[in-house]
Amino acid sequence: MSVAELKERHVAASETVNSLRECLKQKRASLLDTDVAGYAKSQGKTPLTFGPTDLVCCRTLQGHTGKVYSLDWTSEKNRIVSASQDGRLIVWNALTSQKTHAIKLPCAWVMTCAFSPTGQSVACGGLDSVCSIFNLNSLCDKDGNLPVSRTLSGHKGYVSSCQYVPDEDTHLITGSGDQTCVLWDITTGLRTSVFGGEFQSGHTADVLSVSINQSNSRLFVSGSCDATARLWDTRVASRAVRTFPGHEGDVNVVKFFPDGNRFGTGSDDGTCRLFDIRTGHQLQVYHQQHGDNDYPPVKTIAFSISGRLLFAGYTNGDCYVWDTLLAKVVLNLGSLQNSHEAQISCLGLSADGSALCTGSWDTNLKIWAFGGHRKII
């Protein structure tokens, strides 16, 4: 077959795929009778009232000398690890604001960090294409630096995101600019499974974020520059369980909803969306009309412990608190008086849901507590 014939067949196949996608899209639209907000309103639900004293900044963690890119809480005690442009990971005690570790990284271009389930190790990754593991109990070397206890190498692009598999300090999942996600065995340093990549059907552009289902740790979701999110089963690496189109720009962040049946996404298209993993439907779009301009990209999201609140950080410095049920913004953290002075790049809720931590390009982290008599939502 000549090159010209191959090209023709490729064009024809692409057209078929596109028309099938269009059919799917229309079929889904016809099945969708309402969205979450529509249904909630019809049931008489009203938005939460949120005043400035309901979420209060109770700590400012200072110490980084560069933009903060990523943060993660421990799964039990109140410690936080943060990664910054200054080339360091800092481990904080959230209650006392003390720094327990300041880890100098071999490659300063770090994009993500994660705490292990037992709190004994931290992992980080970035432009060096590897995921580095540090054991917090190790002895420092002669220069006072904590040594790398394991290097997970194999990715052919930057490591954008990493998360430990719950209940195991031995496995973690990374998302990468090489369009793949990888499940690693930390003890051996080898890849257990590769999701996507050259000879398999996976993302067709950089993977920017991963999130593991806390109720069923065999499932995880990934978000990519190909404007889709994909659901994966770690037992089946060859193809995604489901692909979720809908966004009109890079999907910068994905986070599982607390019950594990849904997940949220944030994108360059300025919207957050809620998807259902069982039906594959897009349940809700969280989008604020903003006059003529499109809303700025969403870079980070987190759900409150019940899922009623969705926190979203935007590139213009806003940090909206969405009522997920009624799709209304109930508070803008970014505009509060003692809030950050620059973009909020990362967010996370503590394990018991009583505190929110935000990390910003202003080099600080802040801890916010639900104040007054409001119970944890």
Added chain:
Amino acid sequence: MFINPVVKWRSFSFLHDGGEIDLDETTQCVYSINPRLKHFSDWLLDIIATGDLDAFFPAATREYAPLVEEVWKDPAIQETYKRRDELHFLPDVAEYFLSQAVEVSGNEYEPSERDILYAEGVTQGNGLAFIEFSLDDRSPMSEAYTENVEAPPPPLTKYQLIRVNAKGMNEGCKWVEMFEDVRVVVFCVALSDYDQMWVAPDNSGSGALLQNKMIQSKELFETMVRHPCFKDTPFVLILNKYDLFEDKVNQAPLSACEWFNDFSPVKPHHNNQSLAHQAYFYVAMKFKDLYASITGRKLFVWQARARERVTIDEAFKYIREVLKWDEEKEETYYGGPEDSFYSTDMSSSPYVRQE
């Protein structure tokens, strides 16, 4: 590192003018090789097609090196090599390494500095991603003499080299956002690319398979200059491979790249160097005009021959000067680099056809 000579042989079906011919055993021409070598070549191609080159090489390299040498020296391959201008994916270092196939594959082989330089671009995609090194880039123009001559010299600058994408840069460079706060962007273009073709990125409008490499560089340059991250960042353009460019510019006209259609050199030129010189200044001017039309600012340009180390040392010294001027321009009243030794202002070039 393994270069496959057989890709050249396979391409011969395209070398015959006009359409397809059948590759059966009875077809003989100056490009035909004997069945034994063909068998070896087919085996290599099959391995490459499975994507599993790692499983066989470099472990098997020494065993097969004599065969590779035989294939390379075969008259058919040599004839094909003569038409290398039509073989777009052949690395320009092919001859350098293939002529030493047996030496390079030997157990005692130690790469020379030249070998290392020439191996650039040929290594596997999942090779080195990150390395630190130091360069002496202290400028001749800076205050080299301190009061205390016995003080230790300032430490060498540390550099980090990060390969962000094994396949090269593309439209969706999300990681670029990490570099929003850099003080300068150094963009390298190979001058000798003006008549070279490469795989067109998927989203190029024309739908063509191949695209001129210089045009690809121009488009990437434009994307970077327009990127919101770099709206206040100075750019330095390094025009590299001047030595190859110098040799080539007399055989292949500069207008092989359609962006350079209005190149009109002053004739007669007495020697090769003069035409190359004019062509270099013309190319620099095209990039400077493009940059100025987007940003309204001045583009800093430098020439290099990356395989000659001294030109790279000089390039980095120039870059440090640019950084210093950028710092000082806020303080100083008078322009900045206009009067400098390094200025290459070409706003009204005699080498451009005046419309």
